[in-house]
Amino acid sequence: MGVAPPGLPRLLLDQAGACAANGSPMYAALLERAAADCAAGGVVADLLAPWAGAGVGDAVPLRFTGALHRLVLERRAPELALHYPSVGGSAADPDGLWDAVRRLLAARGDEVAPLLDSVPQTNEVGRAAALAGVLRHLAARGERRVRLVELGASAGLNLLVDRFRVTGAGQPWGPEGSPVVLADAWAGDAPPAGQVEVVDRLGVDLAPVDATSPQGRLLLTAYVWADQVTRFERLRAALELARRDPPRVVRGSAADLLDALEPDASAITVVWHSVFWQYVAPGEQQRLRERVDALLRRDALLTPASRREPATRAPGAGSTSSWSTAVGGRCSAPRPLTACP
Numbered sequence: 001m002g003v004a005p006p007g008l009p010r011l012l013l014d015q016a017g018a019c020a021a022n023g024s025p026m027y028a029a030l031l032e033r034a035a036a037d038c039a040a041g042g043v044v045a046d047l048l049a050p051w052a053g054a055g056v057g058d059a060v061p062l063r064f065t066g067a068l069h070r071l072v073l074e075r076r077a078p079e080l081a082l083h084y085p086s087v088g089g090s091a092a093d094p095d096g097l098w099d100a101v102r103r104l105l106a107a108r109g110d111e112v113a114p115l116l117d118s119v120p121q122t123n124e125v126g127r128a129a130a131l132a133g134v135l136r137h138l139a140a141r142g143e144r145r146v147r148l149v150e151l152g153a154s155a156g157l158n159l160l161v162d163r164f165r166v167t168g169a170g171q172p173w174g175p176e177g178s179p180v181v182l183a184d185a186w187a188g189d190a191p192p193a194g195q196v197e198v199v200d201r202l203g204v205d206l207a208p209v210d211a212t213s214p215q216g217r218l219l220l221t222a223y224v225w226a227d228q229v230t231r232f233e234r235l236r237a238a239l240e241l242a243r244r245d246p247p248r249v250v251r252g253s254a255a256d257l258l259d260a261l262e263p264d265a266s267a268i269t270v271v272w273h274s275v276f277w278q279y280v281a282p283g284e285q286q287r288l289r290e291r292v293d294a295l296l297r298r299d300a301l302l303t304p305a306s307r308r309e310p311a312t313r314a315p316g317a318g319s320t321s322s323w324s325t326a327v328g329g330r331c332s333a334p335r336p337l338t339a340c341p
Contacts, residue, residue: 005052008060009039015061019225026085026227027065029094030101034064043105047113057279059120062223067115068101070222076111077104086226121209122223123154125238126231127274128161129185132173135161138268139194145267146196151254151288152276153203155211155220156247157238162198164238179237199267203249204257211242254280255287263295271295 016031038044047064054060071077072084082089083097091097105112135146148159165178170190210216217239224232250257254276263269271292277285 005038005045005048008045008048008051008054009035011054011056012038012044012061012064014056024225024227026083026091026094026097027225030065030097031061033094033098034061034101037102043102043109047105047109047116050113051116060116062120063116063118065225066118066120066223067112068104069224069226070115070218071104071112072226073218073222080104084226085229086221086224086232091227118219119207120223121154121207121220122235123157123209123211123220123238124231124275125157125164125180125234126182126185128158128164129166129168129182130274131158131161131270131272132164132166132182133186133191134270134272135196136173136191136194138270139196140192143268144194144196146198147200147264147267147269148198148202149257149261149269149271150203151257151271151273152279153205153208153247153249155209155216155239155242156201156203156249157211157235157242158274159201159203159247159249160238160241160245162196163241179240180234182234200264201247202257203247204252204254205249206251206253208249208251210246211239212246253284255284255291258288258291258295261291261295 012031012035016028016035019025019031020028034044038048044064048060051058051060068077068080069084069086072081072087075081077100079100080097081087083091083093083100085091131148138144138146148161150156150159153159160180161174163175163178164180164182165172165174165176166182166185167173168182168184168186168190169188170186171193173193173195209219211220217236220239221232221235224235226232254273258271261269261271280288
Protein backbone atom coordinates (compact mmCIF):
# COMPACT_ATOMS: atom_id res chain seq x y z
CA MET A 1 0.00 0.00 0.00
CA GLY A 2 1.25 3.48 -0.88
CA VAL A 3 0.90 6.78 0.93
CA ALA A 4 -2.16 8.91 0.21
CA PRO A 5 -1.11 12.12 -1.60
CA PRO A 6 -2.41 14.98 0.58
CA GLY A 7 -5.31 16.87 -0.93
CA LEU A 8 -5.95 14.55 -3.85
CA PRO A 9 -8.78 12.53 -2.26
CA ARG A 10 -10.66 15.81 -1.73
CA LEU A 11 -10.08 16.86 -5.35
CA LEU A 12 -11.42 13.51 -6.54
CA LEU A 13 -14.47 13.79 -4.27
CA ASP A 14 -15.19 17.35 -5.36
CA GLN A 15 -15.12 16.32 -9.00
CA ALA A 16 -17.34 13.34 -8.17
CA GLY A 17 -19.89 15.78 -6.80
CA ALA A 18 -19.63 17.94 -9.91
CA CYS A 19 -20.16 14.91 -12.12
CA ALA A 20 -23.21 13.85 -10.12
CA ALA A 21 -24.66 17.35 -10.40
CA ASN A 22 -23.99 17.59 -14.11
CA GLY A 23 -25.35 14.36 -15.48
CA SER A 24 -22.56 11.81 -15.18
CA PRO A 25 -23.47 9.25 -12.51
CA MET A 26 -20.87 6.89 -13.95
CA TYR A 27 -17.96 9.25 -13.33
CA ALA A 28 -19.41 10.32 -9.99
CA ALA A 29 -19.38 6.73 -8.78
CA LEU A 30 -15.95 6.02 -10.25
CA LEU A 31 -14.35 9.09 -8.67
CA GLU A 32 -15.94 8.41 -5.28
CA ARG A 33 -14.34 4.97 -5.27
CA ALA A 34 -11.06 6.37 -6.57
CA ALA A 35 -11.05 8.95 -3.75
CA ALA A 36 -11.55 6.26 -1.12
CA ASP A 37 -8.78 4.15 -2.64
CA CYS A 38 -6.47 7.17 -2.80
CA ALA A 39 -7.13 8.03 0.84
CA ALA A 40 -6.36 4.43 1.82
CA GLY A 41 -3.05 4.44 -0.06
CA GLY A 42 -4.22 2.05 -2.79
CA VAL A 43 -3.52 1.83 -6.50
CA VAL A 44 -4.89 5.32 -7.18
CA ALA A 45 -2.56 6.76 -4.54
CA ASP A 46 0.37 5.06 -6.29
CA LEU A 47 -0.73 6.37 -9.69
CA LEU A 48 -1.27 9.95 -8.52
CA ALA A 49 1.77 10.21 -6.23
CA PRO A 50 3.61 12.51 -8.70
CA TRP A 51 0.64 14.89 -8.50
CA ALA A 52 0.74 15.23 -4.71
CA GLY A 53 1.02 19.02 -4.84
CA ALA A 54 -1.68 19.53 -7.45
CA GLY A 55 -4.44 22.07 -7.07
CA VAL A 56 -7.89 22.47 -8.54
CA GLY A 57 -6.53 24.08 -11.70
CA ASP A 58 -4.44 21.02 -12.50
CA ALA A 59 -7.65 19.05 -13.11
CA VAL A 60 -6.14 15.79 -11.88
CA PRO A 61 -9.51 13.99 -11.61
CA LEU A 62 -10.27 14.83 -15.25
CA ARG A 63 -6.79 13.71 -16.27
CA PHE A 64 -7.50 10.43 -14.49
CA THR A 65 -10.88 9.79 -16.10
CA GLY A 66 -9.57 10.96 -19.47
CA ALA A 67 -6.62 8.56 -19.33
CA LEU A 68 -8.91 5.60 -18.65
CA HIS A 69 -11.32 6.64 -21.40
CA ARG A 70 -8.44 7.00 -23.83
CA LEU A 71 -7.36 3.41 -23.20
CA VAL A 72 -10.93 2.31 -23.87
CA LEU A 73 -11.15 4.30 -27.11
CA GLU A 74 -7.83 2.85 -28.25
CA ARG A 75 -9.16 -0.64 -27.56
CA ARG A 76 -6.40 -1.23 -25.03
CA ALA A 77 -8.76 -1.92 -22.11
CA PRO A 78 -11.44 -4.42 -23.20
CA GLU A 79 -12.58 -5.18 -19.65
CA LEU A 80 -13.19 -1.48 -19.01
CA ALA A 81 -14.95 -1.09 -22.35
CA LEU A 82 -17.77 -3.32 -21.11
CA HIS A 83 -18.70 -0.49 -18.73
CA TYR A 84 -18.26 2.49 -21.09
CA PRO A 85 -21.43 3.65 -22.92
CA SER A 86 -19.30 5.67 -25.36
CA VAL A 87 -18.23 2.40 -26.98
CA GLY A 88 -21.47 0.49 -26.43
CA GLY A 89 -20.91 -0.73 -22.89
CA SER A 90 -23.19 -0.33 -19.87
CA ALA A 91 -22.54 1.85 -16.83
CA ALA A 92 -25.18 0.04 -14.78
CA ASP A 93 -22.65 -1.72 -12.52
CA PRO A 94 -20.40 0.88 -10.82
CA ASP A 95 -18.81 -1.73 -8.56
CA GLY A 96 -17.95 -3.86 -11.58
CA LEU A 97 -16.41 -0.81 -13.27
CA TRP A 98 -14.34 0.00 -10.20
CA ASP A 99 -13.10 -3.58 -9.92
CA ALA A 100 -12.00 -3.44 -13.56
CA VAL A 101 -10.24 -0.09 -13.00
CA ARG A 102 -8.46 -1.37 -9.92
CA ARG A 103 -7.24 -4.47 -11.74
CA LEU A 104 -6.05 -2.35 -14.66
CA LEU A 105 -4.12 0.05 -12.44
CA ALA A 106 -2.55 -2.78 -10.45
CA ALA A 107 -1.35 -4.53 -13.59
CA ARG A 108 -0.71 -1.64 -15.98
CA GLY A 109 -0.41 1.55 -13.97
CA ASP A 110 2.80 2.35 -15.81
CA GLU A 111 0.77 2.63 -19.04
CA VAL A 112 -1.77 4.95 -17.47
CA ALA A 113 0.69 7.31 -15.76
CA PRO A 114 2.06 9.01 -18.92
CA LEU A 115 -1.48 9.71 -20.13
CA LEU A 116 -2.04 11.95 -17.10
CA ASP A 117 0.38 14.47 -18.57
CA SER A 118 -2.11 15.57 -21.24
CA VAL A 119 -4.03 18.72 -20.35
CA PRO A 120 -7.79 18.02 -20.45
CA GLN A 121 -9.49 19.55 -23.48
CA THR A 122 -12.96 18.84 -24.81
CA ASN A 123 -13.65 21.83 -27.09
CA GLU A 124 -17.31 21.42 -26.06
CA VAL A 125 -19.41 22.60 -28.98
CA GLY A 126 -22.49 23.05 -26.80
CA ARG A 127 -20.99 26.36 -25.70
CA ALA A 128 -21.41 27.69 -29.22
CA ALA A 129 -25.09 28.26 -28.43
CA ALA A 130 -24.01 31.44 -26.64
CA LEU A 131 -22.07 32.64 -29.66
CA ALA A 132 -24.96 31.80 -31.99
CA GLY A 133 -27.23 34.01 -29.89
CA VAL A 134 -24.77 36.89 -30.12
CA LEU A 135 -24.58 36.51 -33.91
CA ARG A 136 -28.37 36.65 -34.16
CA HIS A 137 -28.40 39.90 -32.22
CA LEU A 138 -25.77 41.30 -34.56
CA ALA A 139 -27.76 40.24 -37.61
CA ALA A 140 -30.83 41.99 -36.20
CA ARG A 141 -28.76 45.19 -35.97
CA GLY A 142 -27.74 44.86 -39.60
CA GLU A 143 -24.25 43.49 -38.92
CA ARG A 144 -24.33 40.51 -41.25
CA ARG A 145 -20.66 40.14 -42.23
CA VAL A 146 -18.71 38.72 -39.30
CA ARG A 147 -15.09 37.90 -38.57
CA LEU A 148 -14.78 35.44 -35.67
CA VAL A 149 -11.80 35.44 -33.30
CA GLU A 150 -11.72 32.90 -30.46
CA LEU A 151 -9.34 33.00 -27.51
CA GLY A 152 -8.37 29.64 -26.02
CA ALA A 153 -9.86 27.95 -29.08
CA SER A 154 -8.51 24.40 -28.58
CA ALA A 155 -9.28 22.78 -31.96
CA GLY A 156 -11.41 25.72 -33.09
CA LEU A 157 -14.61 23.71 -33.41
CA ASN A 158 -16.77 26.57 -32.13
CA LEU A 159 -15.47 28.77 -34.94
CA LEU A 160 -17.77 26.64 -37.13
CA VAL A 161 -20.84 27.86 -35.23
CA ASP A 162 -22.65 29.02 -38.37
CA ARG A 163 -22.64 25.41 -39.56
CA PHE A 164 -24.40 24.13 -36.45
CA ARG A 165 -28.17 23.79 -36.08
CA VAL A 166 -29.37 25.51 -32.90
CA THR A 167 -32.90 25.03 -31.58
CA GLY A 168 -34.86 26.17 -28.55
CA ALA A 169 -36.88 29.31 -27.86
CA GLY A 170 -37.60 31.20 -31.07
CA GLN A 171 -36.79 30.15 -34.59
CA PRO A 172 -34.17 27.47 -35.28
CA TRP A 173 -30.83 28.84 -36.46
CA GLY A 174 -28.27 27.31 -38.78
CA PRO A 175 -28.47 24.92 -41.71
CA GLU A 176 -31.06 22.18 -41.73
CA GLY A 177 -29.39 18.81 -41.96
CA SER A 178 -26.28 19.90 -40.05
CA PRO A 179 -24.66 16.92 -38.31
CA VAL A 180 -24.20 19.13 -35.21
CA VAL A 181 -27.47 19.95 -33.46
CA LEU A 182 -27.58 21.99 -30.26
CA ALA A 183 -31.06 21.02 -29.13
CA ASP A 184 -33.05 23.21 -26.71
CA ALA A 185 -30.09 25.57 -26.52
CA TRP A 186 -32.05 28.73 -25.76
CA ALA A 187 -34.58 29.33 -23.01
CA GLY A 188 -36.52 32.41 -21.97
CA ASP A 189 -36.48 35.37 -24.35
CA ALA A 190 -35.27 34.09 -27.70
CA PRO A 191 -32.58 35.98 -29.58
CA PRO A 192 -33.93 37.77 -32.66
CA ALA A 193 -34.02 35.92 -35.94
CA GLY A 194 -31.23 36.62 -38.39
CA GLN A 195 -28.39 35.03 -40.28
CA VAL A 196 -24.81 36.19 -40.67
CA GLU A 197 -22.04 35.45 -43.12
CA VAL A 198 -18.80 34.44 -41.42
CA VAL A 199 -16.11 35.83 -43.68
CA ASP A 200 -13.10 34.82 -41.58
CA ARG A 201 -12.35 32.57 -38.61
CA LEU A 202 -9.27 32.65 -36.40
CA GLY A 203 -8.49 30.98 -33.09
CA VAL A 204 -5.50 31.10 -30.78
CA ASP A 205 -4.42 28.59 -28.16
CA LEU A 206 -1.25 27.83 -26.23
CA ALA A 207 -1.64 24.16 -27.21
CA PRO A 208 -3.94 23.97 -30.25
CA VAL A 209 -5.39 20.59 -31.15
CA ASP A 210 -5.35 19.39 -34.75
CA ALA A 211 -8.94 18.29 -35.29
CA THR A 212 -7.99 16.57 -38.55
CA SER A 213 -5.44 14.20 -36.97
CA PRO A 214 -6.27 10.87 -35.32
CA GLN A 215 -4.36 11.91 -32.19
CA GLY A 216 -6.17 15.23 -31.96
CA ARG A 217 -9.56 13.61 -32.35
CA LEU A 218 -8.64 10.99 -29.75
CA LEU A 219 -7.47 13.63 -27.29
CA LEU A 220 -10.74 15.55 -27.46
CA THR A 221 -13.06 12.54 -27.32
CA ALA A 222 -11.19 10.99 -24.39
CA TYR A 223 -12.13 13.89 -22.13
CA VAL A 224 -15.85 13.70 -22.84
CA TRP A 225 -17.56 11.96 -19.93
CA ALA A 226 -18.15 8.47 -21.21
CA ASP A 227 -21.79 8.12 -20.11
CA GLN A 228 -22.80 11.34 -21.89
CA VAL A 229 -23.25 9.75 -25.27
CA THR A 230 -25.07 12.74 -26.78
CA ARG A 231 -22.09 14.98 -26.08
CA PHE A 232 -19.77 12.31 -27.43
CA GLU A 233 -21.70 11.98 -30.68
CA ARG A 234 -22.04 15.76 -31.03
CA LEU A 235 -18.28 16.20 -30.69
CA ARG A 236 -17.62 13.55 -33.30
CA ALA A 237 -20.01 15.29 -35.68
CA ALA A 238 -18.20 18.60 -35.15
CA LEU A 239 -14.86 16.90 -35.73
CA GLU A 240 -16.16 15.62 -39.05
CA LEU A 241 -17.12 19.19 -40.05
CA ALA A 242 -13.63 20.34 -39.07
CA ARG A 243 -12.03 17.53 -41.05
CA ARG A 244 -13.73 18.76 -44.21
CA ASP A 245 -12.87 22.43 -43.64
CA PRO A 246 -10.41 22.91 -40.75
CA PRO A 247 -10.70 26.21 -38.85
CA ARG A 248 -7.48 28.17 -38.51
CA VAL A 249 -6.04 28.04 -34.98
CA VAL A 250 -2.59 29.48 -34.31
CA ARG A 251 -0.30 28.59 -31.44
CA GLY A 252 0.40 31.47 -29.12
CA SER A 253 -0.74 33.91 -26.47
CA ALA A 254 -4.23 35.37 -26.60
CA ALA A 255 -2.84 38.74 -25.54
CA ASP A 256 -0.27 38.70 -28.33
CA LEU A 257 -2.97 37.90 -30.86
CA LEU A 258 -5.23 40.71 -29.64
CA ASP A 259 -2.30 43.13 -29.68
CA ALA A 260 -1.90 42.37 -33.39
CA LEU A 261 -5.62 42.39 -34.17
CA GLU A 262 -6.82 45.29 -36.26
CA PRO A 263 -10.39 46.19 -37.22
CA ASP A 264 -11.68 45.22 -40.64
CA ALA A 265 -13.91 47.86 -42.16
CA SER A 266 -15.75 45.26 -44.24
CA ALA A 267 -16.98 43.12 -41.32
CA ILE A 268 -17.64 43.27 -37.61
CA THR A 269 -15.03 41.40 -35.61
CA VAL A 270 -16.39 39.23 -32.81
CA VAL A 271 -13.85 38.27 -30.14
CA TRP A 272 -15.08 35.62 -27.77
CA HIS A 273 -14.01 32.84 -25.43
CA SER A 274 -15.52 30.06 -23.36
CA VAL A 275 -13.98 28.40 -20.30
CA PHE A 276 -10.71 30.23 -20.81
CA TRP A 277 -10.46 33.24 -18.52
CA GLN A 278 -9.83 31.28 -15.31
CA TYR A 279 -6.71 29.70 -16.84
CA VAL A 280 -5.14 33.02 -17.88
CA ALA A 281 -2.37 34.45 -15.69
CA PRO A 282 -3.24 37.78 -14.02
CA GLY A 283 -0.66 39.67 -16.05
CA GLU A 284 -2.09 38.44 -19.33
CA GLN A 285 -5.63 39.11 -18.12
CA GLN A 286 -4.62 42.73 -17.63
CA ARG A 287 -3.10 42.89 -21.11
CA LEU A 288 -6.33 41.50 -22.57
CA ARG A 289 -8.45 44.02 -20.67
CA GLU A 290 -6.28 46.88 -21.84
CA ARG A 291 -6.42 45.76 -25.46
CA VAL A 292 -10.18 45.36 -25.35
CA ASP A 293 -10.42 48.84 -23.84
CA ALA A 294 -8.32 50.12 -26.72
CA LEU A 295 -10.66 48.48 -29.19
CA LEU A 296 -13.58 50.05 -27.32
CA ARG A 297 -12.10 53.46 -27.92
CA ARG A 298 -11.88 52.59 -31.61
CA ASP A 299 -15.63 52.33 -31.99
CA ALA A 300 -16.80 48.78 -31.32
CA LEU A 301 -20.16 47.10 -30.77
CA LEU A 302 -21.42 44.97 -27.89
CA THR A 303 -24.69 43.05 -27.95
CA PRO A 304 -26.25 41.21 -24.97
CA ALA A 305 -27.52 37.66 -25.20
CA SER A 306 -28.51 34.80 -22.97
CA ARG A 307 -28.32 31.13 -23.56
CA ARG A 308 -28.53 27.70 -22.10
CA GLU A 309 -25.53 25.44 -22.47
CA PRO A 310 -26.48 21.92 -23.49
CA ALA A 311 -22.95 21.04 -22.44
CA THR A 312 -22.10 19.67 -19.02
CA ARG A 313 -20.87 22.29 -16.59
CA ALA A 314 -18.38 21.34 -13.91
CA PRO A 315 -15.33 22.71 -12.09
CA GLY A 316 -12.54 22.83 -14.61
CA ALA A 317 -15.02 22.87 -17.45
CA GLY A 318 -16.74 26.11 -16.43
CA SER A 319 -20.33 27.20 -16.42
CA THR A 320 -20.35 30.43 -18.40
CA SER A 321 -19.16 31.67 -21.73
CA SER A 322 -17.76 35.17 -22.18
CA TRP A 323 -17.45 37.31 -25.21
CA SER A 324 -16.83 40.75 -26.54
CA THR A 325 -16.88 42.22 -30.00
CA ALA A 326 -14.49 44.70 -31.51
CA VAL A 327 -15.14 47.08 -34.38
CA GLY A 328 -18.13 49.20 -35.00
CA GLY A 329 -19.66 51.11 -32.06
CA ARG A 330 -18.99 50.15 -28.43
CA CYS A 331 -17.00 47.39 -26.77
CA SER A 332 -16.68 45.89 -23.34
CA ALA A 333 -14.23 43.62 -21.60
CA PRO A 334 -15.33 39.98 -21.67
CA ARG A 335 -18.36 39.54 -19.46
CA PRO A 336 -20.21 36.34 -18.48
CA LEU A 337 -23.38 35.47 -20.33
CA THR A 338 -26.46 34.34 -18.45
CA ALA A 339 -26.60 30.57 -17.98
CA CYS A 340 -30.17 29.28 -17.87
CA PRO A 341 -30.88 26.06 -15.95
